[in-house]
Amino acid sequence: MTATEHQPPRLGAEVVSKGGARRFIAGARRLWPYYVMVAPALLWLAVFLVWPMMQGFLISFQKFGLMGSQGFIGLENYQKAFSDRTVIQAFINTVSITAGITIAGTFLPIIPAIALAEITPRPMRQGLQSVIYAPHLLGWVIIIGIWMNVMSPIGLVNSILQGLGLIDNPIPFFSHPAWGQPLVIGLTTWKDLGFHALIYYAALMTINTELIEAAAIDGANGLQRIRDVVIPHITPAIRVVFLITLLGASHTFDSAFLMLNGRTAETVRTLAIFTYERGILRFDLGIASAAGVILLVFSILLGTIAQFLPGFRPKKEA
Amino acid sequence: MLQSRGIRIASWVILIALSLTMIVPLINVVATSFTSKAGSLQPGVILWPEPFSVEGYFTLMNRMRIWLPFMNTMYVTIVGTALHVVLCAVAGYALSNENLPGRNWIVAAILFTLAIPTQTILVPLFIVFRDFGLLNTLLSLILVDLVTAFSIVLMKTYFEQVPKEIIESATMDGAGHLRLFWNFYMPLALPGVITITVFHMVTKYNLFIHPLLFISDPDKTTLQIALQSVVGGEGSTFTSDFIAPNVMMAGIVAALIPLLIFFAFFQRYLISGVTAGGVKG
Numbered sequence: 220m221t222a223t224e225h226q227p228p229r230l231g232a233e234v235v236s237k238g239g240a241r242r243f244i245a246g247a248r249r250l251w252p253y254y255v256m257v258a259p260a261l262l263w264l265a266v267f268l269v270w271p272m273m274q275g276f277l278i279s280f281q282k283f284g285l286m287g288s289q290g291f292i293g294l295e296n297y298q299k300a301f302s303d304r305t306v307i308q309a310f311i312n313t314v315s316i317t318a319g320i321t322i323a324g325t326f327l328p329i330i331p332a333i334a335l336a337e338i339t340p341r342p343m344r345q346g347l348q349s350v351i352y353a354p355h356l357l358g359w360v361i362i363i364g365i366w367m368n369v370m371s372p373i374g375l376v377n378s379i380l381q382g383l384g385l386i387d388n389p390i391p392f393f394s395h396p397a398w399g400q401p402l403v404i405g406l407t408t409w410k411d412l413g414f415h416a417l418i419y420y421a422a423l424m425t426i427n428t429e430l431i432e433a434a435a436i437d438g439a440n441g442l443q444r445i446r447d448v449v450i451p452h453i454t455p456a457i458r459v460v461f462l463i464t465l466l467g468a469s470h471t472f473d474s475a476f477l478m479l480n481g482r483t484a485e486t487v488r489t490l491a492i493f494t495y496e497r498g499i500l501r502f503d504l505g506i507a508s509a510a511g512v513i514l515l516v517f518s519i520l521l522g523t524i525a526q527f528l529p530g531f532r533p534k535k536e537a
Numbered sequence: 538m539l540q541s542r543g544i545r546i547a548s549w550v551i552l553i554a555l556s557l558t559m560i561v562p563l564i565n566v567v568a569t570s571f572t573s574k575a576g577s578l579q580p581g582v583i584l585w586p587e588p589f590s591v592e593g594y595f596t597l598m599n600r601m602r603i604w605l606p607f608m609n610t611m612y613v614t615i616v617g618t619a620l621h622v623v624l625c626a627v628a629g630y631a632l633s634n635e636n637l638p639g640r641n642w643i644v645a646a647i648l649f650t651l652a653i654p655t656q657t658i659l660v661p662l663f664i665v666f667r668d669f670g671l672l673n674t675l676l677s678l679i680l681v682d683l684v685t686a687f688s689i690v691l692m693k694t695y696f697e698q699v700p701k702e703i704i705e706s707a708t709m710d711g712a713g714h715l716r717l718f719w720n721f722y723m724p725l726a727l728p729g730v731i732t733i734t735v736f737h738m739v740t741k742y743n744l745f746i747h748p749l750l751f752i753s754d755p756d757k758t759t760l761q762i763a764l765q766s767v768v769g770g771e772g773s774t775f776t777s778d779f780i781a782p783n784v785m786m787a788g789i790v791a792a793l794i795p796l797l798i799f800f801a802f803f804q805r806y807l808i809s810g811v812t813a814g815g816v817k818g
Contacts, residue, residue: 242638243638243639244638246636246637246638247638247639250634250636250637250638252631252714253631253632253634253637254631254637256627256628256630256631257627257628257631257632257643259624259627259628259684260624260625260627260628260647260684260689261628261643261646261647263624263680263683263684264646264647264650264684264686266665267662267665267680267681267683268650268653268658269650269653270665271658271661271662271664271665272653272658272661274661274664274665275657275658275660275661278660278661278664330551331551331552331555333539333544333548334547334548334549334551334552335548335552336538337538337539337544337545337548338545338548338549338552347552347553347556348808349800349804349808350556350559350560351552351555351556351559352807352808352811353559353797353800354559356739356743356796356800356807357743357793357796358742358743358745358761358792359743359745360745360761360764360765360768360792361764361789361792361793361796363768364566364764364768364785364786364788364789365562365563365566365789366562367768367785368562368565368566368569368782368785368786368789369561369562369565369566371782372580373578373579373580373581374565374580375561375562375565375582375583377580378580378581378582379582389580409558412555414811417808417811418811421811423538426538428538431538431539431540432540435540440541441539441541441543441544442544444539444541445539445544449539466654470654470656470657471656472656472746473745473746477765477769491656491657491659494657494659494660495659495749495750498659498660498663499659499660499663499750504660504664507660508660508661511657511658511659511660511661512657514656514657515653515654515657515658518652518654518657519652522652
């Protein structure tokens with residue numbers, strides 16, 4: 220996330236850099252209770268986040284048996300991981316699921332956001348906003364439960380399609396390899412649609428309506444007004460949603476895990492799921508940790524590259 | 538806003554269609570949950586229970602004993618959220634002090650942790666919790682996400698908005714640290730506290746990966762995991778312990794109701810938190 224970019228200039232920093240080390244120590248001594256207040260949080264982050272990450276790196280360079288570590292073996296786990304067919308398939312799945320979720324999850328919510336800004340009675344607007352936002356709060360077990368019911372072979376969707384004569388046999392949505400990825404991508408997009416739309420909606424509320432009026436006078440039609448005025452205005456928000464979605468999608472676990480079964484495993488097993496299956500269920504720590512590190516590096520790389528994508532650089536405000 | 542009749546009509550159509558993808562599946566789920574076992578196994582569009590029956594809920598309570606994982610989840614949610622809010626609010630308060638030497642470094646270190654998603658460290662996380670002897674304890678689930686960069690940064694921004702003049706005049710009157718915090722900062726930062734509270738409660742209620750990793754004892758299991766075994770029961774058609782759709786959907790409804798009630802009450806904070814989070818990162 221990009222929290223650093225929007226913060227006001229820090230006054231404290233100037234004081235410190237001007238005063239030098241002595242001033243730093245004097246300030247620190249005077250304000251010591253503040254360090255005590257941050258300490259528990261920092262300790263937690265160090266013990267339960269940074270330490271496991273470092274452990275992950277360490278384990279990935281060791282040979283692990285049932286009795287624990289049997290010494291360092293260099294890059295052997297990585298060689299094994301990169302030549303493992305399951306890992307490669309999991310990586311391909313991760314990339315294609317990430318691409319799907321990022322594209323659909325970034326751009327589709329623009330439509331309901333504009334639609335929300337368009338409709339007038341305010342209570343209606345808030346009501347619809349709440350309804351489309353609600354799935355964001357539901358856990359994946361509930362989401363999958365709901366849609367498994369609706370899309371089961373005897374469920375609502377198949378019954379309607381059969382009733383209309385569009386299909387002869389029910390579509391096995393949750394037990395066919397070809398449906399795996401589209402469902403992971405589709406349901407993730409559906410779940411977060413209202414959430415992302417809300418971010419866009421907040422950006423739309425700051426738009427200068429005079430610009431739209433001017434465009435209207437110039438003869439731009441509705442869609443042209445969206446393209447020329449609305450979209451440029453919300454570009455910073457698009458950038459934020461793009462980054463959130465990209466990073467979230469790259470470590471997809473819950474959704475795909477809950478849809479994973481004998482039939483769909485090949486297409487929905489992501490790298491995160493692989494590390495769970497190999498590391499926790501089969502206790503093959505070496506290769507699982509290596510896969511975990513690959514995933515971590517992959518997601519950090521994605522985040523870093525995304526920051527420098529053309530058109531996504533934040534514009535300097537004049 | 539766009540002053541175009543066509544777009545206004547299209548907007549209504551899009552939003553109503555979208556809302557239906559939320560509402561229709563929900564009606565379907567509720568209707569299925571109140572249908573008898575035999576009825577729920579019939580193909581067709583169930584939008585009204587036919588024949589009406591509460592046997593799904595009966596099975597869920599008596600055979601699945603769903604209240605046990607529900608109580609575990611509630612315990613973890615309440616205790617975990619209380620600790621989360623205290624730790625993050627206090628840290629955010631300390632970091633809102635502009636004169637604190639090294640503040641920028643501490644904030645940078647906290648933001649760095651955002652680059653480590655849980656899903657990438659599943660194996661070492663399991664090892665660390667095992668080494669601490671935390672497997673199969675509810676404490677492990679309380680410890681999960683106890684501190685998050687998001688909550689600290691959000692609280693920090695709220696505390697920074699407290700007008701300096703108020704604090705200065707209170708200090709002149711001889712108010713100490715604790716009095717300043719409770720009487721002046723807290724009331725003004727309250728919306729921030731409520732925001733991180735409601736968001737964290739939702740997170741804890743929906744916790745899935747962590748109980749999957751840490752908990753194997755059925756007495757310590759949580760609602761989401763218990764629900765997964767009910768919903769995932771679809772595959773076990775061949776055993777005598779067949780779980781019919783009405784039981785599965787009763788489970789979904791039971792898990793959904795607390796969340797929807799919660800949403801109805803705290804909607805304002807859940808929605809304003811999104812826009813705050815979206816803009817700030």
